[in-house]
Amino acid sequence: MTLVAFGYHPVISILQSPYFCLKKVIIQDKYQNDKVLSKWLAEKKVNFQLLTKGEFERASFSKKSQGIVALLHDYDYLPLSRLWQIIPQQKHPLLVMLDRVEDPHNFGAILRTSAAFSVDGIIIASRNQVPVNSTVIKVSAGGIAHVPICRVNSLGETVNELKKRGYKVVAATIPNPLSISEKIAECHKFQISSPTCLIFGNEHHGIKKSLLQKSDCCLFIPVNNNVSSLNVATSCGIILSWLVLSRD
Template identity: 55%
Template sequence: MTFLAFGNHTVRSLINSPYFQLKKFLLLVDKYKNDKVLLKLLETKKIAYQLLDKNDFSRYSFDKKNQGIVAFIREYNYVSLNSLLKQKSNHRFPLLVMLDGIEDPHNFGAILRTCAALKVDGVIIATKNQVPVNSTVIKVSMGGVAYVPVCQVNNLLEAINELKKNNYWIVSTVCQPGSQEYNQIEFNFPTCIVFGNEHQGIKQKIIQKSNSAIYISMSNNISSLNVSVSCGIVLARLVSQWERNELKNNHNNNKS
């Protein structure tokens, strides 16, 4: 099914992304007729485009913040779990995010934006009870979806089994007895962090299969955070830990 992406930065980011099959572009002629870089890129990629005047462009019911540029997307290319595991990591250790039943496309989009900013190696979702990559997800991610591979699997439990075979440590974000505070754990191993549904959290079977569980301590009678906010806090802490350790190791190596 064809879906849409809007906005200059977002749409441009999709052109070179390996995860999108683009059908055509509609461009407001007054804004893009002299944009030789964009037009040349579209021609090189063999992506059809039309330059429309304001009247013709306004006949379409596009998002008001379209900035005069719209991409028609033929398909989003989900990656296989096997290819996700084979790719080179962006960090000292491979880092994946698994989402258990995220239903709100705004949350999914915000998570993808965070994952792109922190160079997460990939996001794993299920085919059922999970919002797919769609127009809203692309819009909220502000182009982040172009840089992070998303793997869609039939069964998250089976995916966890495969991750464990590849030496991944599965960490569920839950608030329950036995959980560790998120800033007290050392992530010195390939890691997959699981974030749960906006209402029910992570399924118990997934928690039981996890190697450990972490929580974010809170005060002022705040009992929980939005899942995309929790994702940002945990991932930022993990990535900064790895970066600090890397700097420390480089410093020690230079001294010796």
């Protein structure tokens, strides 16, 4: 399956990223003298096709493409063993784990937010989870180029591995997660003081009970006006902003 990315800045980000292999870039001739684009096309040795404005429009590309489209090979997920090797040797790495997120728009928005807050990696399951597709790439607005994504067979086993490596596993949930954990706090009262993995759950059912039971603590966002919960991508943005600001 060929993945598609379009827009000047997203395509430049993908050209700079170590996580993508490009088949071809199709460019409107207005970019033929663009030095940044030319530099990266040459450096990555990417095949490209130059079209006039009329030819580009007749190719039926979206009007939002800004005159540049990248055709990509399937996304090459990073093995978990490789993630441990590339995580920066900083004091408190931060990972995000997604449990059965189904909407590509949510996944893409989470990737964009994770890139903005310098998350060190995303972990997803190989089943019951939207994969990286063209919609995810589009919504991430280039963010997917900056955050490695690991796809694993079992999130539960991965949590066990994280704990062996000294990670604190934190579940983002609603204020009353069926008393799964006695350690529950408002997100702005939590401070990162060790390597941390933050779990976000399914849009309808939240985080599986088995993962909640393995979590070291739970965080929630205090809300008003009887709003029961927030969109998972919105919650991710709010909680990551607090956690990154609190990182020692």
